[in-house]
Amino acid sequence: MSKSDPHFVQADLVAVLLAVTNGEPRVLTTREGRTLPAGPFTAGHRSLQASLREWVESQTHHPLGYVEQLYTFPDHERSDVLGMRAISISYLGLTRELDDNGVSQPGWHDWYRYFPWEDWRGGEPTLVTKTILPRLREWSRGAGDAALKKLRTQRVAVMFGIDDNEWNEELVLQRYELLFEAGLVEESRRYGIESARDVLLPGADMGHDHRRILATGMARLRAKIKYRPVVFELMPPDFSLLQLQQTVEALAGRGLHKQNFRRQIEQQALVEETGQIAAGTAGRPAKLYRFRRNVILERAMSGNKLPLARG
Numbered sequence: 001m002s003k004s005d006p007h008f009v010q011a012d013l014v015a016v017l018l019a020v021t022n023g024e025p026r027v028l029t030t031r032e033g034r035t036l037p038a039g040p041f042t043a044g045h046r047s048l049q050a051s052l053r054e055w056v057e058s059q060t061h062h063p064l065g066y067v068e069q070l071y072t073f074p075d076h077e078r079s080d081v082l083g084m085r086a087i088s089i090s091y092l093g094l095t096r097e098l099d100d101n102g103v104s105q106p107g108w109h110d111w112y113r114y115f116p117w118e119d120w121r122g123g124e125p126t127l128v129t130k131t132i133l134p135r136l137r138e139w140s141r142g143a144g145d146a147a148l149k150k151l152r153t154q155r156v157a158v159m160f161g162i163d164d165n166e167w168n169e170e171l172v173l174q175r176y177e178l179l180f181e182a183g184l185v186e187e188s189r190r191y192g193i194e195s196a197r198d199v200l201l202p203g204a205d206m207g208h209d210h211r212r213i214l215a216t217g218m219a220r221l222r223a224k225i226k227y228r229p230v231v232f233e234l235m236p237p238d239f240s241l242l243q244l245q246q247t248v249e250a251l252a253g254r255g256l257h258k259q260n261f262r263r264q265i266e267q268q269a270l271v272e273e274t275g276q277i278a279a280g281t282a283g284r285p286a287k288l289y290r291f292r293r294n295v296i297l298e299r300a301m302s303g304n305k306l307p308l309a310r311g
Contacts, residue, residue: 016217
C-alpha cells in the first residue's frame with residue numbers, strides 16, 4: 001500500500017497535558033506555544049495510552065495521573081501536505097508543571113492565553129461584553145435569511161449566557177467553533193472565513209486543529225471535576241482548602257462560594273487533616289489536608305454541581 005492510497009492513514013497522538021500551578025491552569029505546548037505535544041504512535045507499545053505515557057513521562061519527568069482518550073480529529077492541514085489522510089488521536093492527561101526541585105519544565109502556558117473569554121473568575125470579562133457579543137450580533141444580522149439569522153441569534157445566546165440563558169463553563173468547544181464560524185479567530189482565515197470587519201479576537205492561535213483539541217480537553221475536565229474527584233490528581237500531597245478551591249476555580253473559570261465549597265468537600269469525606277499547618281502563610285495559619293486515597297475515584301460526588309458564586 002502506497003502513501004497515495006486513499007486507505008493509507010497517518011496517525012499521530014496529541015496530548016492535552018494539564019496542570020495547575022500557583023492557582024493557574026497550565027497546558028504543556030511545543031513550538032513556542034503554537035502546538036500541543038504530538039508524535040507518531042509507536043508500534044512497539046501494547047496500546048496507544050502506553051505510548052503516550054512513555055512519551056509524556058520522558059518529557060515532563062512526572063508520572064501521568066489521570067488519562068483518558070478525547071476524540072479522533074481529522075487533520076486537514078497535514079492531510080494536504082502529506083497527500084494522504086492524517087488523523088490526530090487526542091488524549092487528556094493530568095500531571096505537574098514543576099519537577100521535584102520546584103523548577104518549571106519548558107513549554108507550559110496559561111490556558112487562558114488561548115481562550116481569554118473563558119476566564120470568568122472575576123465576573124463576565126469585558127472582552128465578552130465589549131467585543132465578542134457586538135461582533136456576534138453583527139454576524140447574526142448578516143445571515144442570508146430569517147431562519148439562519150434566528151438560529152445564529154439563538155446559538156449566541158446559549159453559548160454566551162444571555163437572554164435568560166446562564167453561562168455554561170462546559171461549552172468551551174462550542175463557543176470556539178461559533179467564533180470560528182464567525183471568522184473571529186486566526187484559524188478561521190486558514191479556511192477562507194473572514195469577519196465583516198476583518199477583526200480578530202485576542203487569544204493565541206495554534207497550528208493544525210490544536211486549539212480545537214485544547215478546547216475539547218478543557219471542556220472535558222470542566223465537566224469531570226463536577227462528579228469525579230480527578231482534581232486531586234493536580235494537587236500536591238498536602239494542601240490547604242484554599243489551595244484546593246483555587247485549583248477548582250482555575251479549571252472551571254468561575255468563582256466558588258467559600259462556605260458552600262468547604263461544606264461539599266466535608267460532606268463527601270474526600271479529604272482528611274494531616275495534623276500539619278501551612279508554613280509561611282500570611283494571616284491565620286491554614287490547616288493542611290490530603291486526599292483520602294481509599295475513596296473510590298469513580299464514586300459520584302453528590303449534587304453534580306460546583307458551588308458557584310453568583311455576582
